[in-house]
Amino acid sequence: MKKLRSMVIRLGLETMASTGVYRLLQPLTGGVGFILMLHHVRPASAAAFQPNRHLEITPDFLATTLQNLRAHDIDIVSLDEARHRLATRQFARRFAVFTFDDGYRDNRDYALPIMRRFEAPMTVYVASDFAAGTGRLWWVALERCLARSEAVTVPIDGIETRIETATAAEKQAAFARLHDHFRSLPTDHDINAAIGALARRCGIDDATISRELCLSWDELKAFAADPLVTIGAHTISHCNLAHETAEQARHEIVASRERIADALECPVRHFAYPYGDKAAAGRREFDIATTLGFDTAVTTRPGMLFPGHVDHLTALPRLSLNGNFQTGRALSVLMSGAATALWNGFRRIDAQ
Ligand SMILES: [Zn+2]
Incomplete structure (x- = not known):
């Protein structure tokens, strides 16, 4: 078991998929x-x-x-x-x-x-x-803000931080950073307040997203x-x-x-x-x-x-x-x- 386990971890998922090793593992890992x-x-x-x-x-x-x-x-x-x-x-x-x-x-x-x-x-x-x-789907609001912006300014740890969002790659990086940042805020009230402020600046109405979706x-x-x-x-x-x-x-x-x-x-x-x-x-x-x-x-x-x-x-x-x-x-x-x-x-x- 130990040997098998270390072998699998060494091989990694990609190799496991291409070699079909996962099929051998199923009796052990597949559960009921x-x-x-x-x-x-x-x-x-x-x-x-x-x-x-x-x-x-x-x-x-x-x-x-x-x-x-x-x-x-x-x-x-x-x-x-x-x-x-x-x-x-x-x-x-x-x-x-x-x-x-x-x-x-x-x-x-x-x-x-x-x-x-x-x-x-x-x-x-x-x-x-x-x-x-009346709910807030803040991750959708964030996506829509970044999709239509060339740059956004967001307070992070008390500092107004400008993040470039002109290209698709920049938008992707900005989303990853801001998604982590918002999820790390102490309360959901803080997340909604921060997203609300960002949405207003981007001209997005985050209050209507739950009704839409x-x-x-x-x-x-x-x-x-x-x-x-x-x-x-x-x-x-x-x-x-x-x-x-x-x-x-x-x-x-x-x-x-x-x-x-x-x-x-x-x-x-x-x-x-x-x-x-x-x-x-x-x-x-x-x-x-x-x-x-x-x-x-x-x-x-x-x-x-x-x-x-x-x-x-x-x-x-x-x-x-x-x-x-x-x-x-x-x-x-x-x-x-x-x-x-x-x-x-x-x-x-x-x-x-
Ligand atoms: Zn959910």
Whole structure:
């Protein structure tokens, strides 16, 4: 095992993909199933500057993914069924769950028709402010600001900092720098204030983006009535829960669940942590979700499902269907678990 592990790390992912070594690893790394994470599903844009492209796949690639799963005899199941299989140790067949974060309208317009074609269930995690049209999708606002600017001036650590954004390469570098900068601000209030100020200077109205991109409550009600669709919660404001006090974090989770349940008249038993990485969701947040009685809660920590996850149902890992890697080969490597095993140093469960 140790030898194999060091060999794999030495080879690296690219070699693993081109040599097919990942196939040999699957019995070791593939787990009993996996939860896929998607955001937007929509036709590709021709724009040169698409820093959020990793968050979107095309309808064609969604269909390819579903076909690929069927061809590999992997069951496509709901979160409830995945939880049931973990609880009752039904692992005769591998399974996959489709989850979509944030509640984008393209999930209804482009993803649902394809999911229907394959009779495949899907869970959509709704941030209640996005559904209300009052939420802030600051990463989209940032993209739009940089797309139309030759340069921007942003206060960083108290210093007005000018960043060139004339060329596509400069825009890309500026996005990477500012995205990290904004995510490092102490509270979500600070992020929204800073983005709001930048948007005003660029002539972007960041307040309307959630209405433009996300399903409204009325639209969600019809969408949620589809038997293939499960709606989960994703906080009120799409905040980084780890930056909040325990009381505020609890409120963000509980109140988003109540708002969705009231608006859609259905119980909400599943949750996704916004951002969902270690900087946004850890032991404290997992315990809150458990105490609040959620059946499952998902992170964005990369990983496969293993039998032991039955004891960590509010700290589940996912596999991102990344828009920068929309190929059959990327899918095969992803679904073998080899990539996430590398990432996790071959540790199967990371719920701390
Ligand atoms: Zn999200």
